[in-house]
Amino acid sequence: MSKPGERKIPRSVIGRFPQYLWETQELRDEGQEWVSSQALADALGFTSSTVRQDLSHLDFSGVAKRGYEAAKLQQVLSEFLGLDAGRRAVIMGAGNLGRALAQHNAFARQGFVIRAIFDNNPKLVGRKIGQLVVQDARDLEAAVRSEKIDIGMIAVPAQAAQAVADSLVAAGVRGILNLAPTNIRVPKPAVVRNARISAGLMELSGAMKMASQA
Amino acid sequence: MSKPGERKIPRSVIGRFPQYLWETQELRDEGQEWVSSQALADALGFTSSTVRQDLSHLDFSGVAKRGYEAAKLQQVLSEFLGLDAGRRAVIMGAGNLGRALAQHNAFARQGFVIRAIFDNNPKLVGRKIGQLVVQDARDLEAAVRSEKIDIGMIAVPAQAAQAVADSLVAAGVRGILNLAPTNIRVPKPAVVRNARISAGLMELSGAMKMASQA
DNA sequence: TAGATTGTTAATCGATTAACAATC
DNA sequence: TAGATTGTTAATCGATTAACAATC
Secondary structure, rough: OOOOOOHHHHHHHHHHHHHHHHHHHHHHHOOOOOOOOHHHHHHHHHOOOHHHHHOOOOOOOOOOOOOEEHHHHHHHHHHOOOOOOEEEEEEEEEHHHHHHHHHHHHHOOOOEEEEEEOOOOOOOOOOOOEEEEEEHHHHHHHHHHHHOOOEEEEEEOOHHHHHHHHHHHHHOOOEEEEEOOOOOOOOOOOOEEEEEEEHHHHHHHHHHHHHOOO | OOOOOOOOOOOHHHHHHHHHHHHHHHHOOOOEEEEEEHHHHHHHHOOHHHHHHHOOOOOOOOOOOEEEEEEHHHHHHHHHHOOOOOOEEEEEOOHHHHHHHHOOHHHHHHHEEEEEEEOOOOOOOOHHHHHHHEEEEEHHHHHHHOOOOOEEEOOOOOOHHHHHHHHHHHHOEEEEEOOOOOOOOOOOOEEEOOOOOOHHHHHHHHHHHHHHHH
């Protein structure tokens, strides 16, 4: 375990936490009650040393000779990532991608509840998407307040992404997940993370070129 | 410019290339003919030193006092990332996410052409999605061969992701973009990159917790 | 020319890995 | 107990930043 109170956990470590979480869930599903740093490392392609270093940031200890208790590890990781409370999100943009996200029920299982979807196109406003109805983007601020929204997911075209991010921040949203193929910036204490499929494709393509030359 | 032939460019650098590319495109759209390392750094939140280091890996030089020629930079980055030839992709899984990807025409503009979409659910096979018809997953190998597919995008549930990745590799696909919330592994020389929206949400949530404590 | 910006080297910073005593 | 696996320190490795001569 170690320093529960001392923080500044590197971003690279936080980036591996979701992976530990999934892998632990999978191992539990297979009936494992204990997971070792070596087992996680093998599954994820890290070294066991990295895994132990990473997990030592959590307020939680493994047990020598056995490893980490899977159920406990899962719980501590969830808590650390702020998933236990349930994060409340909105989707900005009701195009193909926004609509797909709105109907993607896997998010709920992981602690992310999507409360609303917005668009500024009058043709889309009012349309039903799964359980939700597309709302006018002008009504964002009221919804953020009444629904206590934590996170905005940006699924609009690249040119509109920064303006939409600004409106989310102005409405009081602290966390932004950007899916548009562009770079956006937000003032502190707001936080942005990118989940850009195009970027993934481009990096993949670059990596393929490297691999074919090596 | 420097060593065009010498490789092993760090993954972190390749990860920034798409960002340079987008930013350069945007600046060109605004009419800029030259971009400086400082301008890119400011827009993306890096230091100019990092930008210059990164771009020095490319077979291309800036010009003292002016910066980098935007059109040329865009072209060299595209080429480096293997986008100029046009990458040919298939989508595995015709659920909400897979269907949204199939209709997402932004990919084509960035050099990724989606040639087919597969599912193993007979109810979905034959269904029309945009320009494509959902095919039976058993026909993957033939399609990969006849369509010269480079990339497979995995948009199936987590439990099925590894098996689908294996089938892609067996069919001869070298690059895999994993969108499922799980970790998959492939044998060399195949390459995987992840574009997991759930992971992005979890990292964001963790970063929000850190930011609120700081 | 004078000044701005590159390319590159060297210094710093941070992250990963190795190693091993502690321990269950 | 003996052996496996943790937690942590120290060493290594790699990535970022600073600095500055070269140059257009």
